[in-house]
Amino acid sequence: MREFSLPALYxxxxxxxxxDLIRRNAAQHPDVAVMGRKVDGRWTDVTATQFLAEVRAAAKGLIAAGIRPGDRVGLMSRTRYEWVQLDFAIWSAGAVTVPVYETSSAEQVQWILGDSGAAAVIVEGDAHAAAVESVRDSLPALQNVWQIEKGAVDELTAAGAEISEATVDERSAAAKADDPATIVYTSGTTGRPKGCVLTHRAFFAECGNLVERLKPLFRTGESSVLLFLPAAHVFGRMVELAAVMAPIRLGCVPDIKNLTDELASFRPTLILGVPRVFEKVYNSARAKAQADGKGKIFDKAANTAIAYSRALGGPGGVPVGLKLKHKVFDKLVYSKLRAVLGGRGEYAVSGGAPLGERLGHFFRGIGFTVLEGYGLTESCAATAFNPWDRQKIGTVGQPLPGSVVRIADDGEVLLHGEHIFSGYWNNEAATADALADGWFHTGDIGTLDEDGYLAITGRKKEILVTAGGKNVAPAVIEDRIRGHALVAECMVVGDGRPFVGALVTIDEEFLGRWAAEHGKPAGSTAVSLRDDADLRAEIQRAVDDGNAAVSKAESVRKFRILPTQFTEEAGHITPSLKLKRNVVAKDFADEIEAIYRA
Structure with a gap:
């Protein structure tokens, strides 16, 4: 199939x-808790009425400070309640939000604030303020800097005390549907980040149709979602706005270091995350079971869950014997895993990278279905996702209702719909390259099946061509290898080379457990064990699993265990955990050469 669409539901x-959303919520659901806010370590509810009042108070301060309709305002912070409040406050002042990753370097801050012409920026902490201050001389348009941890919200509220309600009403109505709501700068896997202009209309189309298609997951007064993704990333932004659109209770946490504790205390009914989060849940549970001497039981339970999930869609249904085994393991294992995920949820939505069929079947088999989706910054996040009632594991689902997915002659995925961005800020050439005749060229390679389910098989620009002329899509192998508990990251190499190789980094969290179980010296690291025969054999098993998904010509023949990690600070990965292949290839050129040394 070359093209597929679904009628709009919204x-x-x-x-x-x-x-309009927060005013509607306050009018229709005044006492419903639309936010959860952490105060002194405990979650407290914020009603729709309270949220609207707090947003408008901050908006008055922005207006008093001279923010005008259409001005760009930077927002540089971890994911927290104030992010959502200030995002809506910026819109309520008639301005445009420019998210900045809180991990951004001073050079990146300078580029984003300078390119967008930001008139002001709100930062979270001292390090963020210092980064802005270090480049402020090169930002002539920047007039104001507020810091959340030094009372930015209170400062804005006090400054706007004399601004009338009528003025806020006027400013809140200033932006029209086709005006920019935000300029989200792409992570920049190659070159400088480009600012994607996303309009209010685009987010209405995106979140409205998403919520309608996943209606049972967005029940006002019952459902809740915990946002732990970076709010500066378009996926995190989609979670924020979909929750407000529904509305359902939204909680924000700044990172995933204590995610298990946060899930247990917030108890969301819905989780939205990236595959690495779900891999960590699985690997942590398996490692704990092994440490408690229950590794074999866990593996049997996992295999039963996978078999159960596969049988669900089969012609004969689930065999009686498998049902009985599944029931036993539900009490022994699955219920405990669901408790780790908060205990109330039945569904999650995963995006950002392929989840993998085995993991998809595992989670569905334990009673926690992970619906895989696909999207880009240019499509307001999800442009395809698996429906809750007709999931096809191994695909990223059907197109967002009201949009169209087309497969070009060369296999590239093209998108059309109201949720697509209007162009790149101050970059007509890049816009012209990406948008042609109303179609956005994603750069991804994919296929559509007979039911309109999309499968992504690689990136056009990431296709490797070996010396023998074989085209290799690295993501297929990398995702499988990365699924091993000991593997932190993997990058396949081989462009112009005689065979395919791979660079592998070790997950230090699991290395300690593995080393203890295999009699390695205490304090062993990836540096000390990179040539260890047992570790290499374990990584070889991960590579073998990856190779099972591809042909012999595409399989990894040699790998190198690296003594260090791919980090955002070093420029190896983006904040959304995508590999910057050119940077990795440059920094680890010697390791790549070692793979092909005779």
């Missing part, structure tokens, strides 16, 4: 903007 407003 009528996108012809006018208005995203601030």
């Amino acid at each position: 009528e996108v407003p012809t006018d208005g903007n995203l601030t």
Whole structure:
């Protein structure tokens, strides 16, 4: 199939903007808890009425400071309640939010604030303020800097005390549906980040149709979602706005270091994350079981869950014997895993990278279905996702209702719909390259099956061509290898080479457990064990699993265990955990050469 679409389920407003949502919520659901806020270590509810009042108070401060309709305002912070509040406050002042990753370097801050012409920026902590201050002389448009951890919200609220309600009403209505809501700078796997202009209409189309298609997951007054993805990333932004659109209770946490504890205390009914989060849940549970001497029981339970999930879609249904085994393991294992995920949830949505069929079947088999989706910054995040009632594991689902997915003659995935960005900020050439005749060229390679389910098989620019002329899509192998508990990251190499190789980094969290179980010296690291025969054999098993997904010509023949990690600080990965292949290839050129040394 070359093209597929579904009818829209949500009528996108012809006018208005995203601030309409919080006014509607306060009018229709005044006492419903739409936010969860951490205060002194405990979650407290924020009603729709309270949230609207707090947003408007901050918006008054922005107006008092001279922020005008259409001005760009930077927002540089980890994911927290104030992010959502200030995002809506910026819109309520008639301005445009420019997210900046809180991990951004001073050079990246300078580029994003300078390219967008930001009139002000709100940062979270001292390090963020220092980064802005270090480049402020090169940002002539920047007039104000506020810091959340030094009372930015209170400062804005006090400054706006004299601004009238009528003024806020006027400013809140200033932006129209086709005006920019935000300029989200791409992570920049190659070159400088480009600013994707996403309109209010685009987010209405995106979140409205997403919520309608996944209606049972977005029940006002019952459902809740915990946002732990970077709010600066478009996926995190989609979670924020979909929750407000529904509305359902939204909680924000700044990182995933204590995610298990946060899930247990917030108890979300819905989780939205990236595959690495779900891999960690599985690997942590398996490692704990092994440490407790229950590794064999866990593996049997995992295999039963996978078999059970596969049988669910089979012609004969689930065999009686398998049902009985599944029931036993549900009490012994699965219920405990669901408790780790908060205990109330039945569904999750995963994006950002392929989840993998085995993991998809495992989670569905334990009673926690992970619906895989696909999208880009340019499509307001999800442009395809698996419906809750017709999941096809191994695909990224059907197109967002009201949009179209087309497969070009060369296999590239093309997108069309109201959720697509309007162009790159100050970059007509890049816009012209990406948008042709109303179609966005994603750069991804994919296929559509007879039911319109999309499968992504690689990136056009990441296709490796070996010296023998074999085309290799690295993501297929990398995702399988990365699924091993000991593997942190993997990058396949081989462009112009006689065979395919791989660079592998070790997950230090699991290395300690593995080393203890295999009699290695205490304090062993990837540096000390990179040539260890047992570790290499374990990584070889991960490579063998990856090779099972591809032909012999595409399989990894040699690998190198690296003594270090791919880090965002070093420029190896983006904040959304995508590999910057050119940077990795440059920094580890000697390791790559070692793979091909005779």
